[in-house]
Structure formats: structure tokens, C-alpha cells
Amino acid sequence: MFPFHWLSTLQKQSRSRFRQSTRARLHRNRLACTPCIARATPRHAVELLEDRMLLTAFTVVNTNDSGEGSLRAAIEAANANAGADTISFETSLRGRTIVLGDELQITDDLTITGLGGLLTIDGNYDSRIFNIHAGDAETTIEVSISGLNLIRGYAEKGGAILSHGNLTLSDTQLYFNEASSKGGGLYHSDGMLSVTNCNFFSNDALEYGGAISALNCSIIINDSSFSFNTAEYGGAFFETALQIPMPEILIQNSTFIENTSLKSGGAIYSGNSIIDINDSLISNNSSGSNGGGLCNSLGHMTITNSTVSDNSALKSGGGIYTNHGVISAVNSTIFQNSATESGGGIYSSGGNIKLSNSTLSGNSANLDGGGVYLSGSRIYTVPRIVPICGTNVITPEEMSLLIPSTLSPSVSDLVDWELSYISPSLRTIETFKPKFNLENCTIVNNSAFGSGGGIFISGNSYDDMVNNIIAGNSAETYRQVSSSITTEFEHHPGQY
Numbered sequence: 001m002f003p004f005h006w007l008s009t010l011q012k013q014s015r016s017r018f019r020q021s022t023r024a025r026l027h028r029n030r031l032a033c034t035p036c037i038a039r040a041t042p043r044h045a046v047e048l049l050e051d052r053m054l055l056t057a058f059t060v061v062n063t064n065d066s067g068e069g070s071l072r073a074a075i076e077a078a079n080a081n082a083g084a085d086t087i088s089f090e091t092s093l094r095g096r097t098i099v100l101g102d103e104l105q106i107t108d109d110l111t112i113t114g115l116g117g118l119l120t121i122d123g124n125y126d127s128r129i130f131n132i133h134a135g136d137a138e139t140t141i142e143v144s145i146s147g148l149n150l151i152r153g154y155a156e157k158g159g160a161i162l163s164h165g166n167l168t169l170s171d172t173q174l175y176f177n178e179a180s181s182k183g184g185g186l187y188h189s190d191g192m193l194s195v196t197n198c199n200f201f202s203n204d205a206l207e208y209g210g211a212i213s214a215l216n217c218s219i220i221i222n223d224s225s226f227s228f229n230t231a232e233y234g235g236a237f238f239e240t241a242l243q244i245p246m247p248e249i250l251i252q253n254s255t256f257i258e259n260t261s262l263k264s265g266g267a268i269y270s271g272n273s274i275i276d277i278n279d280s281l282i283s284n285n286s287s288g289s290n291g292g293g294l295c296n297s298l299g300h301m302t303i304t305n306s307t308v309s310d311n312s313a314l315k316s317g318g319g320i321y322t323n324h325g326v327i328s329a330v331n332s333t334i335f336q337n338s339a340t341e342s343g344g345g346i347y348s349s350g351g352n353i354k355l356s357n358s359t360l361s362g363n364s365a366n367l368d369g370g371g372v373y374l375s376g377s378r379i380y381t382v383p384r385i386v387p388i389c390g391t392n393v394i395t396p397e398e399m400s401l402l403i404p405s406t407l408s409p410s411v412s413d414l415v416d417w418e419l420s421y422i423s424p425s426l427r428t429i430e431t432f433k434p435k436f437n438l439e440n441c442t443i444v445n446n447s448a449f450g451s452g453g454g455i456f457i458s459g460n461s462y463d464d465m466v467n468n469i470i471a472g473n474s475a476e477t478y479r480q481v482s483s484s485i486t487t488e489f490e491h492h493p494g495q496y
Helices: 005-032 036-053 071-080 426-432
Strands: 057-060 085-089 097-099 104-106 110-113 120-122 130-132 142-146 149-151 154-157 161-164 166-170 173-175 178-182 186-189 192-196 199-201 212-215 218-222 225-227 237-240 248-252 255-257 268-271 274-278 281-283 294-297 300-304 307-309 320-323 326-330 333-335 346-349 352-356 359-361 372-375 378-381 420-423 435-439 442-444 447-451 455-457 461-466 469-471 474-477 481-483 487-489
Touching: 057 071, 071 085, 071 104, 161 166, 192 212, 268 274, 294 300, 300 320, 320 326, 346 352
Parallel strands: 057 085, 085 110, 097 120, 104 130, 110 142, 120 149, 130 161, 142 166, 149 173, 154 178, 161 186, 166 192, 173 199, 186 212, 192 218, 199 225, 212 237, 218 248, 225 255, 237 268, 248 274, 255 281, 268 294, 274 300, 281 307, 294 320, 300 326, 307 333, 320 346, 326 352, 333 359, 346 372, 372 420, 420 455, 435 461, 442 469, 447 474, 455 481, 461 487
Antiparallel strands: none
């Protein structure tokens, strides 16, 4: 006899439905015998659980400033609904603009997902666009904004966005926003800020941070661009901290081009923070005072696999300026920066500098230190650095010691070097007794309008100079080496 598999399957399905029906009848009978008050308790508990966990999704269907279906109405509804909510937009709004008459206030966890840059929110220079604040200092809210164009916002702080809490900003353009004080595009404080794949263009702040100004917060910036932003300090980015430990800032795969500061930090100003700049370009920025590209005050700045080029300062530090801070550059290029005063490439006052496997070339200064100017600094050169275009390489550690760079002995590989100007203050000299070690180096074709075309050293130090080429440098006085110090020459074979 042939097996009838379909019949067996049908029988199993029939028995299964019978068992389910029987269980359902028994369950209804038990409920019918239970007092009403006993049944209400578990139902009420389920309702409370849903109130806590249910995420409400709102959809914006028009470009009205207010009223049903508007973005403002959706945000107000999300604020009133406890818990994290989401707001999206009808695809029919692609290419449209929402013009605001007043700022949009976000007071609860919220995710706003735009239309991939095809929807614009316009502050019309009448108001800020987003104000993100829970309403009290004890509550931190989580807000995510993506896929929008935010333009023409205006406020005292944060022309487009004022944020207190944790903010994630991605795939968003911020254009033509203004602040009468801080953060032309965005002002953020006391929380975590994450910026990914964003473009900050032509934002302006009268005081701090043309694109972004931040206080007491950790920041991550990825794959973003900053151009034509202006401020008094930090043309594109300004961050400072009034707390210990220092907040940490990470900038990677980003560009800062054609930003301007009226005073310090043409592109970036960092104060009392730990900032890492990786795989980024800082180019063609300018400052009316110090730090045409970067300005670091009382903090730690590390530059890795990055280029700092064609920046200019009306005072000192055409590329980089540090005041009592730490500058470290690894596998980076610092070239064609200019300073009207000193330190065309790097200027350090009372700070530490560490350059490793990096290139300084084509930098210029009208006074001293075309490549590097150091005053009152603890200075170290890193061993085994072979510059591409030739440069003087210098670094900081916990003690004042100059470790010699091992450079290519070929003069042809080291053309157009710029001046390293080393001028420790008397206090630094007496306290740290710096060492200047130079071994197997070539220092050629540097220039200074003052002294020390190749090297300028002022103060007591111990110098180790072995098997070096110092030639072809130019200066008004002491074309190769200018030294007003008590010098002892030592050599330690096999140390490097």
C-alpha cells in the first residue's frame, strides 16, 4: 500500500487546531470565573509596560511652520510622549524647504531622519533652528539628526543648533548660519557630540567657533568638511574645557579649508583638551594673530598622517601655534605655511614639541624660525626620521633632551629646508638643562631674516653633534648656527 503522506499531514493539522481550540476555551472559562478586579491588575501592568517601551513614529507631511502634519507639531508630540521617538518625512517633500518663524525645541530623546539632504530647514535669520535641552541640568537626552540641510539660523549661541546632552549629527549640511557669540553652526556643551559625513560651509560667529563651538564635552568628527567659516577664535572649530580630566576630541578623515579667525586658530582652536587629528587636511586657513592653521593652548594636540599646508598667520605660527601645550606630529607634512613674525611652520611658547617621521618644508617667517621656533620649550628630535623634502624635526618628553634625528645623508634629498629656531628661556635653561643632539643629519638651504639660518640656540645646553652636514643656510647673521650658550659636545655611540 502506498503511504498517503498528505492524509497524515492533514490529520496532524486537524489535531493541532483542535488542541489550540480546546486550550482557548479553557482559558476563557478560567477568566470568566475570575473576579473583575483580579483581571484588571495584569492588564493594567501590561499597559504601563507599553507606555514605557513603545517608540512612537511621527511623519511630517507638509512644510508648514506649525499646525497638523508640520515638523513643529511632530516635535511637540514627541516631547509630550515619554521615551525615545522618531520623526521622518513624506517623500513628497523632497526638494522642499521648511521656513521657521521660531526655534524648534527638543526636550526628550528623539531621532529625526531627513531625506538625504533633499529637505531644507531655513531659520530665515529670524531664529535658531534646533534647541536641544531637557529643561534641567540633571537630565541628559539622546538626540540624532540626519539627512537635512540647516541654513540661515541665527542666535547668540548655536545659530543652527544649540545642544545640551548627547547629539549625533550625520549626513547633514550646515550653511550660512550665524551666532552673535559662539558656534555659528553648532554650540554644544556638557555631553557627547558625534559628527559624521557633515559639511559646514560659510558659518560665522562673532567670538568663538565659526562652525562649531564646544565646552566641556567629548567630540568625534568623522569624514566631514569645514570651509569658509569665520570667527574671532577658531575659524571653523573652537573647543575649551573648564574641567579635569581634559575632554578628548577625535578628528579624522576630515578637511579644514579656507577658514578664517580674526585672532587665533584659523581652522581649529583647542584649549585645555586632548585632541587627535588623524588622516586630515588643514589647508589655506588664516588668522589675524597666531596659529594660521591650528592653535593649541594648555592642551595636548597630536597630528597623525595629516597635512598642514598653505596656512598663514599675521603674527606667529603660520601652520601651528602652541602656548604651554604639547604638540606631537607623526607621519605628517607641514609645508608652505607662513608667519609675518616667527615660526613659519610651528611656533611653541613654553610647550613641548615632538615630530616623528614628519616633513617640514617650504615654510617661511619674516623674523626667526622659518620651520620651527621654540622659546622656553623642552625639545626633542626623534631618531630615524627621513624627511621627504627635508625638514628639522623636533619632539617633547618629560625631560629636556634633544635626541638626534637620523636623516638621509644625501643633500639632494634635503633641499629647501627651513630654519629651526631654538630659544629656551632662562628659567627653562636653569630648570631643565636641555640637550641638543644631532647625528648623521643634513641641514641645508634654510633661511632667516634674523640669526641662525640653520640653527639658533639660546641658553645653556649640552650639544651632541656628530657626522652632520650644516651648509647652504642663509641669515642676516650666523648663517649656519647661532649659539649664545655654554656648550659641551658629547657623543654616545650606539644610542640610536
